[in-house]
Amino acid sequence: MTVTIYDVAREAGVSMATVSRVVNNNPNVKPQTRKKVFEAIERLGYRPNAVARGLASKKTTTVGVVIPDISNSIFAEVARGIEDIANMYHYNIILCNADKKKEKEIRVINTLLEKQVDGLLFMGGAVTDEHVQAFKTANVPIVLCATTDEQGTIPSVDIDHEAAAFDAVNALIQKGHRAIAMISGTLQDPANGYARFQGYKRALEQAGIAYDESLVRVGNYRYESGIEAMKYFLELKDTPTAVFSATDEMAIGAIHAIQDSGAKVPDDISVISVDNSRMASMVRPQLSTVAQPMYDIGAVSMRLLTKLMKKENVDDPKVVLPHEYISRQSVQPV
Incomplete structure (x- = not known):
């Protein structure tokens, strides 16, 4: 049977409110009590219900990421940058591959929004009217990652x-x-x-x-x-x-x-x-x-999204990162 917060409270000899404060890292719990609760959690194998916590706080601490081609190492590097910053700010990532197909991109966007993600990072090709319409139905921040929209109205991180x-x-x-x-x-x-x-x-x-x-x-x-x-x-x-x-x-x-x-x-x-x-x-x-700078594009995109999700001040929602010419052996003078 599923272990509940009630079971943990009974095992630790504390109230359910105290268990909730411990699970949510509330500082207003005595160290000795916190230790008892964690010991009870470990003995019982309790896992907090993320869905229930999300319903209560109206936040899921989850970000949806739409990636155009998961087999492409370029996008893998972007995803790494996204994940590193997401971990730093305690967000989980749902990564969805869209195969560079507009219909699948729209479907994935809507699926992620139905899952009540707190924000969305979109990596793809053309941002069409259909994409913009899907974004408009979202009640969460959207950041375009390694792409931009023609109107320049959606926050984005890219190069020139x-x-x-x-x-x-x-x-x-x-x-x-x-x-x-x-x-x-x-x-x-x-x-x-x-x-x-x-x-x-x-x-x-x-x-x-x-x-x-x-x-x-x-x-x-x-x-x-x-x-x-x-x-x-x-x-x-x-x-x-x-x-x-x-x-x-x-x-x-x-x-x-x-x-x-x-x-x-x-x-x-x-x-x-x-x-x-x-x-x-x-x-x-x-x-x-x-x-x-693919890693940086991912990292900066995620950081911009965290600011938007937390309603922090953003100086410029259109970020253009620098590129650099790397000379190797495949070019020589005529």
């Missing part, structure tokens, strides 16, 4: 994706490259897709390099799509001397496609990307990339 892509492509241009291809993410994705594509185009324009549509292929962020895009570039009459990939995973696919063709990176083709996942330093040659 256009500037990050610009810096990556500009690094190639500074090495003398002019035939620069891009493996893009879907242009419906405002951050990893469209913004990085715009950064690519701006870098070319600023350097006086004409934009060539045939040098752009759209991938799905996966390793395999990087391979397919690179195979297409290798079959062009004028093979590009460098490739900019919107993500590390697609860039690694491109590197392997180049190597499988008998060409070399960076001797024949240079490759650069944005992310700086662990894979970037594991591939050979090591991948030059623009680093997103």
Whole structure:
């Protein structure tokens, strides 16, 4: 049978109110009494009912996190940052994978809200009207993590994706490259897709390099799509001397496609990307990339959410963290 607070009170010889104060870390309990209650809890194997406590306090100390792809190490790093700060502020995390599918994202958001979470962190692609409508029905704070909404009305933590892509492509241009291809993410994705594509185009324009549509292929962020895009570039009459990939995973696919063709990176083709996942330093040659501070994005997002949940003062609900170019072995001058 389930052990109740009444059983603990009887075992310890105290009132149920005293047990409640001990369980909720109320300081107004004598040390000797607190010790007796904890001993009774241990003997009986009592576990406080989180649901009941949540109903009483109208707080569940639980935060819902929607993650687009749990198998992607980039999002795993964000989740680690979220969890570390959540633990620091005594919040539990419910992590839900949405597979980068809008319908599933909306369903997961509504499910988490039905579970009475105290706040919600959303990592995903495009924040559509359907997402915004789901957020509006929530009576809890929402923070966008590693993404933003077009209107800029929802609190968020991210980097400047256009500037990050610009810096990556500009690094190639500074090495003398002019035939620069891009493996893009879907242009419906405002951050990893469209913004990085715009950064690519701006870098070319600023350097006086004409934009060539045939040098752009759209991938799905996966390793395999990087391979397919690179195979297409290798079959062009004028093979590009460098490739900019919107993500590390697609860039690694491109590197392997180049190597499988008998060409070399960076001797024949240079490759650069944005992310700086662990894979970037594991591939050979090591991948030059623009680093997103993924752990910090998760940690700062969770800290912002705690402030909103506690109704603390927030100076700026739109946080843009800095990025950094990491030079490795996959880029060399023409």
